[in-house]
Amino acid sequence: MKKKFKVSKPKGKLGVLIPGISGAVSTTFIAGILAKKKGVGELFGSLSQMGSIRIGKRTENKTPLIKDLLPLAEIEDIEFFGWDVYNDNCYNACLKSGVLTKDQIELIKDELEEIQPQKAVFDKKFAANLKGKNIKREKNLFKLANELIDEINLFKEKNNIKRLVMVWCGSTEIFLKIKKVHKTISSFEKGLKNNDPDISPSMIYAYAALKCGSAYANGAPNLSVDIPALINLSIKNKVPICGKDFKTGQTLMKTILAPGIKSRLLGLNGWFSTNILGNRDGEVLDNPKNFKTKEESKLSVLDHIFQPDLYPDLYGDFYHKVRINYYPPRGDEKEAWDNIDIFGWLGYPMQIKVNFLCRDSILAAPIVLDLVIFMDLAQRSGMVGIQEWMSFYFKSPMYGDNLYPEHDLFIQSMKLKNTLRILAGEKTIDHSGLDYYYD
Numbered sequence: 030m031k032k033k034f035k036v037s038k039p040k041g042k043l044g045v046l047i048p049g050i051s052g053a054v055s056t057t058f059i060a061g062i063l064a065k066k067k068g069v070g071e072l073f074g075s076l077s078q079m080g081s082i083r084i085g086k087r088t089e090n091k092t093p094l095i096k097d098l099l100p101l102a103e104i105e106d107i108e109f110f111g112w113d114v115y116n117d118n119c120y121n122a123c124l125k126s127g128v129l130t131k132d133q134i135e136l137i138k139d140e141l142e143e144i145q146p147q148k149a150v151f152d153k154k155f156a157a158n159l160k161g162k163n164i165k166r167e168k169n170l171f172k173l174a175n176e177l178i179d180e181i182n183l184f185k186e187k188n189n190i191k192r193l194v195m196v197w198c199g200s201t202e203i204f205l206k207i208k209k210v211h212k213t214i215s216s217f218e219k220g221l222k223n224n225d226p227d228i229s230p231s232m233i234y235a236y237a238a239l240k241c242g243s244a245y246a247n248g249a250p251n252l253s254v255d256i257p258a259l260i261n262l263s264i265k266n267k268v269p270i271c272g273k274d275f276k277t278g279q280t281l282m283k284t285i286l287a288p289g290i291k292s293r294l295l296g297l298n299g300w301f302s303t304n305i306l307g308n309r310d311g312e313v314l315d316n317p318k319n320f321k322t323k324e325e326s327k328l329s330v331l332d333h334i335f336q337p338d339l340y341p342d343l344y345g346d347f348y349h350k351v352r353i354n355y356y357p358p359r360g361d362e363k364e365a366w367d368n369i370d371i372f373g374w375l376g377y378p379m380q381i382k383v384n385f386l387c388r389d390s391i392l393a394a395p396i397v398l399d400l401v402i403f404m405d406l407a408q409r410s411g412m413v414g415i416q417e418w419m420s421f422y423f424k425s426p427m428y429g430d431n432l433y434p435e436h437d438l439f440i441q442s443m444k445l446k447n448t449l450r451i452l453a454g455e456k457t458i459d460h461s462g463l464d465y466y467y468d
């Protein structure tokens with residue numbers, strides 16, 4: 030690779046823009062950051078805060094923290110701004126989402142209460158199960174986009190914000206295919222002015238972010254920034270983008286297990302995955318049109334990891350089913366079951382059962398933080414367009430033309446760490462280890 034990256038220092042405040050700021054993931058993320066700022070919480074699960082990275086040869090014993098190797102934004106410099114269909118401030122929203130205990134929330138009550146959502150760009154057509162009324166009204170989508178741009182600029186000015194990252198933490202929108210209106214910047218802008226029905230709210234937020242020079246990460250599986258018009262705009266406006274769909278819970282487990290099964294060339298007859306969850310996300314996904322978007326995102330993972338075209342005898346004919354059932358008593362404490370039918374030597378069948386009792390937003394919050402920190406780093410390093418090294422965090426990673434997505438968590442982790450080494454001006458590590466024996 031010929032390109033050299035020069036990383037500038039993170040001077041001043043970093044604005045974090047969140048569509049869906051009253052949701053479970055957003056409020057858990059924000060509460061965590063506020064708790065850390067106040068010294069009453071630790072940011073477990075975050076690579077940018079706790080992860081170390083090997084530099085040079087194993088014999089050199091150099092494993093600094095990532096945040097000591099590279100100039101990352103400080104937690105103290107983060108400020109929040111966001112929009113939601115419901116107008117609860119972050120304190121009330123955090124209580125309602127039921128992820129954190131009341132005792133913990135009370136410790137940061139004053140700070141949470143200060144964060145009030147702006148009116149949302151929203152159309153019920155894209156998430157019919159939401160009933161909130163905190164919604165902007167304008168003649169056309171272009172005006173809505175401009176209203177978002179004005180709000181972002183005002184937030185920046187008022188709070189002396191130097192850099193911006195937007196993370197879509199809004200609900201999963203209904204399944205959409207790429208159409209003509211999504212193809213070029215001008216067709217998209219024309220579509221905004223004509224109220225094109227194929228432009229979803231998340232695309233309008235992404236457009237506004239890119240127009241304001243803000244990096245953009247998409248935590249949900251809907252297209253949002255993953256359309257040619259907005260990918261082109263991100264390159265034109267020199268901002269990094271990434272997505273889609275935070276890789277937490279069941280899919281995280283899948284992309285840990287599947288590469289292991291594949292690397293030992295064990296065959297697969299079937300993988301049945303089912304979930305129960307009872308939060309608002311579960312309620313939105315209870316609508317088949319919204320579930321379709323999630324299903325596509327969850328299903329694509331195994332095909333890419335197992336490569337059935339390369340291994341037809343092992344993976345040419347496996348059955349893969351994913352179910353999500355809305356079950357209110359569980360709230361955010363999702364339970365996932367996987368039944369995996371594999372086969373080995375001479376075709377003898379075996380089974381693996383996984384029962385993951387997880388907490389969705391507890392797993393998603395550190396991902397949001399890492400995306401904020403690394404997308405800001407990317408922006409300061411002159412990285413633009415799709416950031417494939419962020420695949421580590423997503424169920425459906427965005428990827429460049431003529432490529433395929435990389436789903437294997439271990440390859441994704443190497444990709445991320447090697448990119449960090451490159452940004453730090455260090456050598457990448459290929460892990461062959463042969464130089465210890467033959468050099």
Ligand SMILES: NC(=O)c1ccc[n+]([C@@H]2O[C@H](COP(=O)([O-])OP(=O)(O)OC[C@H]3O[C@@H](n4cnc5c(N)ncnc54)[C@H](O)[C@@H]3O)[C@@H](O)[C@H]2O)c1
Nearest residue numbers: 049052053054113149199200201230249275277309310389
């Ligand atoms: N929690 C996880 O582990 C996880 C994993 C992968 C993806 N996700 C995705 O992250 C997103 C957030 O998850 P969550 O559990 O916080 O859901 P949630 O339902 O608690 O929060 C989503 C919030 O977005 C708001 N919203 C919807 N459309 C909006 C719009 N157009 N503008 C502004 N606000 C809008 C809703 O009112 C809601 O408050 C969902 O799309 C979910 O599918 C979550």
